[in-house]
Amino acid sequence: MLNQLEVENVAIIEKINIPMLKGLTVLTGETGAGKSIIIDSLNALLGSRVSRELIRSGSDKAFVQGLFSGDYGKDNKLNELLDSMGIEPQEDGSILISRVFTESGKNICRVNGTMVTVGMLKDIGQRLVDIHGQHDNQSLLRAETHIELLDLFAGQELAKEKKEYQESLQELNSLKAKLRALAGVGKERERTLDMLKFQISEIEAARLYIGEDTELDDKSKILAHSEDIISAFSHAYQLLHGEEGDNESALDKISLSLDAVKKVENINSDYMDISNALGDISEKLTDIAREIREIRDGTEYDPNLHKNIEERISLIQGLKRKYGESIEEILNYLNNAKERLDEIERSEELILQLRKEIEAVEESLHKRCAVMNNLRTKAAKKLETGILKELKDLEMIKTQFEVLIQSCPDEGFNENGTDKVEFLFSPNTGEPLKPLSKIASGGEMSRVMLAIKTILADIDAIPTLVFDEIDTGVSGKAATKLGEKLKAVAKNHQVICITHHAQIASQANNHYLIEKEEKGGRTLTLVKQLEGIDRENEIIRLLSGEHATEAAKKLARELLIQG
Numbered sequence: 001m002l003n004q005l006e007v008e009n010v011a012i013i014e015k016i017n018i019p020m021l022k023g024l025t026v027l028t029g030e031t032g033a034g035k036s037i038i039i040d041s042l043n044a045l046l047g048s049r050v051s052r053e054l055i056r057s058g059s060d061k062a063f064v065q066g067l068f069s070g071d072y073g074k075d076n077k078l079n080e081l082l083d084s085m086g087i088e089p090q091e092d093g094s095i096l097i098s099r100v101f102t103e104s105g106k107n108i109c110r111v112n113g114t115m116v117t118v119g120m121l122k123d124i125g126q127r128l129v130d131i132h133g134q135h136d137n138q139s140l141l142r143a144e145t146h147i148e149l150l151d152l153f154a155g156q157e158l159a160k161e162k163k164e165y166q167e168s169l170q171e172l173n174s175l176k177a178k179l180r181a182l183a184g185v186g187k188e189r190e191r192t193l194d195m196l197k198f199q200i201s202e203i204e205a206a207r208l209y210i211g212e213d214t215e216l217d218d219k220s221k222i223l224a225h226s227e228d229i230i231s232a233f234s235h236a237y238q239l240l241h242g243e244e245g246d247n248e249s250a251l252d253k254i255s256l257s258l259d260a261v262k263k264v265e266n267i268n269s270d271y272m273d274i275s276n277a278l279g280d281i282s283e284k285l286t287d288i289a290r291e292i293r294e295i296r297d298g299t300e301y302d303p304n305l306h307k308n309i310e311e312r313i314s315l316i317q318g319l320k321r322k323y324g325e326s327i328e329e330i331l332n333y334l335n336n337a338k339e340r341l342d343e344i345e346r347s348e349e350l351i352l353q354l355r356k357e358i359e360a361v362e363e364s365l366h367k368r369c370a371v372m373n374n375l376r377t378k379a380a381k382k383l384e385t386g387i388l389k390e391l392k393d394l395e396m397i398k399t400q401f402e403v404l405i406q407s408c409p410d411e412g413f414n415e416n417g418t419d420k421v422e423f424l425f426s427p428n429t430g431e432p433l434k435p436l437s438k439i440a441s442g443g444e445m446s447r448v449m450l451a452i453k454t455i456l457a458d459i460d461a462i463p464t465l466v467f468d469e470i471d472t473g474v475s476g477k478a479a480t481k482l483g484e485k486l487k488a489v490a491k492n493h494q495v496i497c498i499t500h501h502a503q504i505a506s507q508a509n510n511h512y513l514i515e516k517e518e519k520g521g522r523t524l525t526l527v528k529q530l531e532g533i534d535r536e537n538e539i540i541r542l543l544s545g546e547h548a549t550e551a552a553k554k555l556a557r558e559l560l561i562q563g
Contacts, residue, residue, distance in 0.1 A: 001494035023509030024490035034525030047122025147421035154379035390451035446470035483507035502542035506559035
């Protein structure tokens with residue numbers, strides 16, 4: 001629901017901040033005080049078009065902001081919508097919407113601090129507030145919402161059938177996606193086959209194994225530096241082992257050192273440790289010298305071998321550029337290509353199987369659609385009866401209301417089946433039924449909306465309803481009925497209503513007076529919450545104008561007591 005509405009520099013409003021409460025809230029005041037401007041501001045907040053003329057004279061921009069509480073849990077689609085737009089939820093689930101519109105035509109819209117377009121704002125606003133009076137933000141004027149409302153009214157039996165239908169529809173879509181992937185289109189399928197066969201042949205011909213690229217790199221480096229390697233290891237071997245007859249090598253000197261220490265090793269344990277260490281060093285150096293000699297003798301430069309290795313490395317690099325960053329990825333690509341080729345080569349068989357499965361699921365869906373159509377038809381009759389009763393209570397005795405259900409299987413399946421639903425209305429005997437969007441009279445429209453909202457109060461997900469002068473052209477008796485129905489709807493929704501009727505205003509849980517005053521040569525709109533004697537005086541004014549009579553005072557008190 002709407003918790004707070006802030007408006008700056010809109011028409012004659014300089015700055016107002018209105019706390020909005022639960023239940024039925026009425027706005028009253030003299031004509032021209034700014035009541036409708038508040039509704040225009042709310043419309044702007046919800047993504048409707050705004051005129052530059054709405055900006056207060058002397059200002060170059062206007063600002064509207066609304067805080068909505070997290071009490072909108074009936075509508076999971078709103079949460080999905082916010083998520084799809086990348087709008088982060090507040091910790092308490094609230095939604096803060098703001099809009100700045102300027103003389104230059106620029107709009108800055110934000111939802112929970114995230115910038116959005118006016119179109120995105122409208123999509124969100126349609127699920128937060130229904131405004132009746134002007135044709136903006138009226139969900140019931142959008143025929144696509146009628147089937148949702150009828151299905152909710154139909155109850156659990158249809159809900160269960162619809163859920164199972166939607167699960168089958170997901171299965172159908174999945175099967176069709178597989179069929180499209182397998183079937184391809186003529187030459188495209190042949191091109192895919194040729195490409196896969198070439199890729200498989202190219203990778204298999206390379207006979208790769210994991211780790212081969214590392215091995216080849218190592219061999220290439222050795223061959224490229226073979227002369228340096230032979231020279232380095234030859235010199236190292238000479239220093240360690242020496243030439244024949246040379247007693248100046250490292251091994252010889254270690255051996256002589258060991259012989260010297262061994263003569264006294266038994267005198268002290270420390271000497272024995274040194275002798276043993278020299279023995280270990282002698283053995284290790286002998287092993288190292290042997291390894292060095294083997295590397296020196298085993299290293300030679302083979303230009304043909306080097307060329308072959310470089311060509312192999314180049315081949316592997318080329319395959320990496322095409323199929324993966326490592327040999328492991330290339331081999332994975334090979335396996336996947338083989339599986340894909342096998343699928344396509346067996347596709348005729350698989351296509352036939354998929355088509356049979358699709359046919360079976362479609363047959364099941366058609367049966368479910370027939371069941372849903374039957375349940376909707378039954379629910380439509382009950383809904384028509386209930387709404388016509390509500391309209392008669394509102395002194396619309398000659399009106400007609402019909403729920404039109406059309407089965408359109410040729411148009412394919414959608415999330416609701418193959419039915420189209422639209423609410424039709426005729427205000428007078430002899431006039432044809434027309435879609436709600438074609439109703440010309442704002443007063444008639446608002447009363448039809450109220451009748452529908454009364455019937456659907458427990459299931460309609462939109463939390464806040466606004467009725468702008470719903471009582472236009474309504475008699476006192478009908479106004480009393482209007483007030484009662486508004487209050488009944490307000491048990492399950494937040495209802496905000498602009499009214500000129502005391503019979504409606506007296507039913508309210510919350511009452512705001514909208515008035516204007518002159519200040520510094522400018523006209524300003526003020527908002528005052530009425531309670532006690534102030535509220536009673538406003539009810540009296542609505543009954544008798546500025547000249548209060550005793551009868552009006554008595555009636556005002558009676559209305560407030562009844563309300």
